[in-house]
Amino acid sequence: MSTSIDKTTTVPAQRSVKPRPPAKEARFADGGGVLNVFSHGFLAIWALLILFPLAWVVLGSFKTDTQINTSAWSWPTSWSFKNFGSAWEKGIGGFFANTLIVLAGSLTLTMLLGAMAAYVLARYEFKGNRSIYFLFVAGAMFPVYLALVPLFFMVRNLGEISPYLGLNSYGGLILVYTAYSLPFTVFFLHSFFRTLPTAIHEAAMLDGCSHARAFFQVMVPMAKPGLISVGIFNVLGQWNQYILPVTLMQPTSAGEADHSMLAQGLVNLALQSGYKSDAPALFAGMTIAMLPVLVVYLSFQRQVQSGLTSATLK
Amino acid sequence: MRHGKYPFIVGFLFLPILLYVGLVLWPYAQTFGYSLTDWSGQSQEMNFVGLDNYTKLLGDEVFLGALWHNLLLLAVLPVATILIALFFAFMLNVGGKGGTGGVQGVAGAAFYKVVFFFPQVLSIAILAVLWQAVYRSDGAGLANGALIELGLGDPQHPVEWLNDPNLVLWCIMGVLIWGGVGFYLVLFSAAMQSIPKDIYEAALLDGAKRGQTFFKITLPLLWETIQTAWVYLAIVAMDAFALVASMTPGRTYGGGPDHHSELMSTYLMRNFLAFGEAGYACAMGVVIFFFTLILSVVSLRVTRRERIEY
Numbered sequence: 001m002s003t004s005i006d007k008t009t010t011v012p013a014q015r016s017v018k019p020r021p022p023a024k025e026a027r028f029a030d031g032g033g034v035l036n037v038f039s040h041g042f043l044a045i046w047a048l049l050i051l052f053p054l055a056w057v058v059l060g061s062f063k064t065d066t067q068i069n070t071s072a073w074s075w076p077t078s079w080s081f082k083n084f085g086s087a088w089e090k091g092i093g094g095f096f097a098n099t100l101i102v103l104a105g106s107l108t109l110t111m112l113l114g115a116m117a118a119y120v121l122a123r124y125e126f127k128g129n130r131s132i133y134f135l136f137v138a139g140a141m142f143p144v145y146l147a148l149v150p151l152f153f154m155v156r157n158l159g160e161i162s163p164y165l166g167l168n169s170y171g172g173l174i175l176v177y178t179a180y181s182l183p184f185t186v187f188f189l190h191s192f193f194r195t196l197p198t199a200i201h202e203a204a205m206l207d208g209c210s211h212a213r214a215f216f217q218v219m220v221p222m223a224k225p226g227l228i229s230v231g232i233f234n235v236l237g238q239w240n241q242y243i244l245p246v247t248l249m250q251p252t253s254a255g256e257a258d259h260s261m262l263a264q265g266l267v268n269l270a271l272q273s274g275y276k277s278d279a280p281a282l283f284a285g286m287t288i289a290m291l292p293v294l295v296v297y298l299s300f301q302r303q304v305q306s307g308l309t310s311a312t313l314k
Numbered sequence: 315m316r317h318g319k320y321p322f323i324v325g326f327l328f329l330p331i332l333l334y335v336g337l338v339l340w341p342y343a344q345t346f347g348y349s350l351t352d353w354s355g356q357s358q359e360m361n362f363v364g365l366d367n368y369t370k371l372l373g374d375e376v377f378l379g380a381l382w383h384n385l386l387l388l389a390v391l392p393v394a395t396i397l398i399a400l401f402f403a404f405m406l407n408v409g410g411k412g413g414t415g416g417v418q419g420v421a422g423a424a425f426y427k428v429v430f431f432f433p434q435v436l437s438i439a440i441l442a443v444l445w446q447a448v449y450r451s452d453g454a455g456l457a458n459g460a461l462i463e464l465g466l467g468d469p470q471h472p473v474e475w476l477n478d479p480n481l482v483l484w485c486i487m488g489v490l491i492w493g494g495v496g497f498y499l500v501l502f503s504a505a506m507q508s509i510p511k512d513i514y515e516a517a518l519l520d521g522a523k524r525g526q527t528f529f530k531i532t533l534p535l536l537w538e539t540i541q542t543a544w545v546y547l548a549i550v551a552m553d554a555f556a557l558v559a560s561m562t563p564g565r566t567y568g569g570g571p572d573h574h575s576e577l578m579s580t581y582l583m584r585n586f587l588a589f590g591e592a593g594y595a596c597a598m599g600v601v602i603f604f605f606t607l608i609l610s611v612v613s614l615r616v617t618r619r620e621r622i623e624y
Contacts, residue, residue: 039405039420046402047429049492053448062445069452072459097495101411111472117330120323121468132327134588139338141610143552145579146603147341148593149355179337182330211322242439242556263439267560270443270624282443289440298433301428304435308497309504312542 026262054290060283061087068279083284091258092285095265100262101170103238104201110234111227113178114185119215121186122193130192133190139183150245151176155248162257168259176244181234188233188311192226193219234305239293262289345603349597355592366402367597377598380569380576384485384552386459387490387577389611396540399498402430404528406499407506408514412563431500433493440558445489449475449561476562479574486557486575490550498543505539506532541617548609555579578602 061083062076081134121133126147153169155176159166166172196219204214222226245261260268270282297304323515349367351362369376406423448456451474456473461467476482509532516528533540555567558580563572563591566588567580578598 039401043402043405043420043426046398047426050429050432050496053444053456054393057444057447069454072454072456073463093322113511116326124323125318126320126323136334136514139342141607142342143549143599143602143606145553145582146345146599147338148345148582148599149586149596150341150344151337153355154337154583171378176334176337179333181336182334184458199359201505209320212325236434239435240438242437242559243553243583246559247583261435263556266425266443267439270446271560280446283447284438286443286447290436293435293437294432297431300429300578301431305427305431305500306504310503312501312546 002132009022023280057283057286057290061280061287063280063283065278065280068283083280084288086281087285087288090267090269090281090285091260092262092269092288095256095260095262098259098265098286099239099262102173102177105174106181106218106238107231107234109174109178110181110185110238111231114182114230115184115189115220115223115227116188116215118189119193119219122190123219133186136186140187144180145242148243152247154207168249170259173245173248176248177241179236180244181237184237185234188230189223189226192223192230194280195210196222228303229307229311232304233311236308238303243266345596345599348593353593353596354590355586356590360513360593363593367594368601370594371597371601376573376576377581379573380578380581383576383599384554386483387487387551387554389549390487391494391551392488392544394487395494395498395547396543398491399495399502399543400533402426402495402499402537402580403506404532406623407503408496408527408532413546427500430496432496434497438493438556439560441489441493442557445485445557446561449485451475451477452456453610455484469620477571478572482562482571482575483500486554486561489553489557489561494547494550498547501543502536502539505536509535519610535605537617541614544613544617545610549606549611550605552609555583559583 013148045234055073059076062079063074063095064077067074067076117136121136155165155169155172158172158175159169162171163169164171165175199220200222201214204218205211209218239265241261245264248257248265249261252257257267266285317577348360350362350364351360352363352366362437406419406426408419418442436444450456450458451472453462453469453472455472455475458467458472461473462469465475474481475485513531513535514527517531522530554577558569558575558577559567560566562570562575562579567583569576569580569584578601582598582602583596
C-alpha cells in the first residue's frame with residue numbers, strides 16, 4: 001500500500017481556515033489510495049443494498065399483477081395511481097390515521113408524565129426518592145415478553161371500567177405505550193434536569209412562583225434540547241412497536257372496528273391469502289407507508305441523528 | 315424547602331407511578347405467579363402446579379430449538395452488526411484522505427450516514443413485508459431475480475429462501491443486520507466525533523497507519539459505546555419477534571418451516587394466543603427475562619474497563 005503515498009501527497013487542499021504549512025506528507029502513513037477504493041466500494045454497495053429494495057417497491061406499486069409475478073426486473077408500463085387507490089380501499093389510510101392518533105396521544109402523555117416524574121426525582125429531596133428512581137430505571141432492563149400475558153388481561157379489565165381504555169381501543173394502547181416508555185424517559189430526563197443550573201429556579205421561587213409554575217414556565221423551556229432528544233427516541237420506538245399492538249389491538253368480537261396500527265395492518269394484509277393475488281396493491285400500500293416517514297426523516301435528519309445519539313449515549 | 319413541597323411532589327409523581335406500576339411492574343410480577351399455574355387464559359380457573367411448566371420447558375424440543383436459535387442470533391448478530399458499523403463509522407469520520415483540512419471522513423460521508431439510517435425510520439413491520447417480497451421463492455423476487463440476472467441462480471430452481479429450513483434463520487439475520495447497521499453507525503459516529511482530533515493528528519505525525527489509528531485510538535476510546543451497542547443488540551437478538559412472526563411460514567406467528575426459525579418469542583405468543591396455554595407462556599416469559607438479565611449483567615461485567623478520560 002505504500003506505493004500509493006505519492007498520490008495523496010499531491011492533494012492541494014486549501015480548505016483549512018487556519019493558515020498552516022502546506023502538507024508535505026500524506027495524512028496516513030499507508031497513503032489511502034487502495035484502501036479508499038475499497039472503502040468507497042463497500043460504502044457504495046451498502047448504500048445500494050438499502051436504496052435498491054426501496055426503489056424496487058416504489059416501482060412495483062406502478063406495475064400490474066402479471067408484471068410483478070413474472071419477473072423482478074419488469075418495468076411498469078403505465079404510470080397510473082390505480083394501485084394506490086386499491087391499497088387505500090383496503091384500509092391503509094385508516095391504519096395510518098390510527099397510528100397517528102395513538103402516537104399523538106402516547107407521545108404527549110409520555111413527555112408530560114416523564115418530565116414531571118424526572119423533574120421531581122432530580123430536583124427534590126424527600127424520603128424514598130432514590131428507591132422510586134431505581135424502580136423506574138429497573139423497568140428499562142426487562143423484556144416486554146415478561147409482562148405480555150398479564151398485560152393483556154390488565155387492559156381487558158381496564159376496558160370493563162371504561163370502553164375507551166380496553167382492548168382494541170386507542171386509549172388503552174396510548175396508556176400502555178406511555179407506561180413502557182416511561183423508564184427510559186425518566187432515566188434520560190433525570191440526568192438532564194440535574195445538569196441544569198439551579199440559580200434561575202431559585203430566583204423564580206424567591207419571586208413567589210409556585211412549584212408547578214416554576215416547572216412549566218422555567219424548567220421545561222430550559223430542558224427543551226433534552227425533551228426533543230428523548231421525544232425523537234420515543235417517536236421512533238413507538239412507531240416501531242409491533243408486539244404490543246399485535247397483542248392488544250385485535251378485534252375482540254367479529255363486528256368490531258379494526259383499529260390496527262399501520263405496521264400491523266400492513267402485515268395482516270400481506271398475510272391474508274386473498275391479498276396475495278393483489279400484489280400491486282400490497283406494493284402500493286408499502287409505498288404509502290414508507291414515503292411520508294422518509295420525507296419527514298429527510299427534512300429533520302440532522303435533529304433525528306443528533307437527538308437519537310445524545311439520547312442513547314447518556 | 316418551602317411550604318407546599320410535599321403536595322407538589324405527590325401531585326407530580328402520582329400519575330406516572332400509578333401508570334407505571336399498574337401496567338409495567340404489576341404485570342411483570344404477575345407473570346412469575348402465573349408461570350407456576352396451569353392457567354389457560356380463557357377462564358379465571360387455575361391450579362398451582364409448582365415448577366411443572368419449567369420442567370415441561372426443559373423437555374419441549376420446540377422450545378429448546380427456539381432457545382438455540384436465539385443463542386445463534388446472539389452469537390452472530392451483535393458481532394456482525396458492530397463490526398460493519400464500526401468499519402463504516404471509521405471510514406465516514408476519520409478514514410478520509412484529509413489533506414490540510416485535518417482528519418475527516420471520506421467524501422460523501424453525510425449522504426451515506428443519511429441513507430444507511432433509512433431502515434431505522436421505516437417501521438420493522440414494513441421492512442418485514444418488504445423483505446418478504448424480496449425473498450420470494452420464485453424468480454419474481456428481488457433476491458432470486460438478482461441471482462438469475464448475475465448468472466448465479468437457476469431460473470428453473472430458484473432459491474427457496476424463507477422456505478428452506480437451512481436458510482430461513484440466516485435470511486432473518488440478514489434483514490436484522492441490514493436494518494441495524496445504520497443506527498449503530500450513527501451511534502459510533504457521534505462517539506468518534508467527540509474524540510479530540512489532536513490525538514489522531516499526533517498519531518499521524520508519528521507515522522501511524524490507518525489500521526493502527528483504528529485499533530490503538532478509536533477502539534479503546536469507543537469501548538463504552540460498543541458495550542452499550544452490544545447490550546442493545548443482545549436484547550434485539552432475544553426478541554426478533556416482528557420479523558420471524560410476519561415473514562416466515564407457519565400457522566400463527568411464523569416460525570416455520572417446521573420450527574426452523576422458531577424463536578422463544580414466537581413460541582410464547584403462539585402458546586398464549588393460539589394454544590390457550592397462558593401459564594406455560596408465562597414460564598417462557600420468565601426464561602426470556604433471565605436470559606436478558608444475565609446477558610446484560612455479564613456483558614457489562616466482563617467488558618468493563620477503566621474509563622479513559624480525555
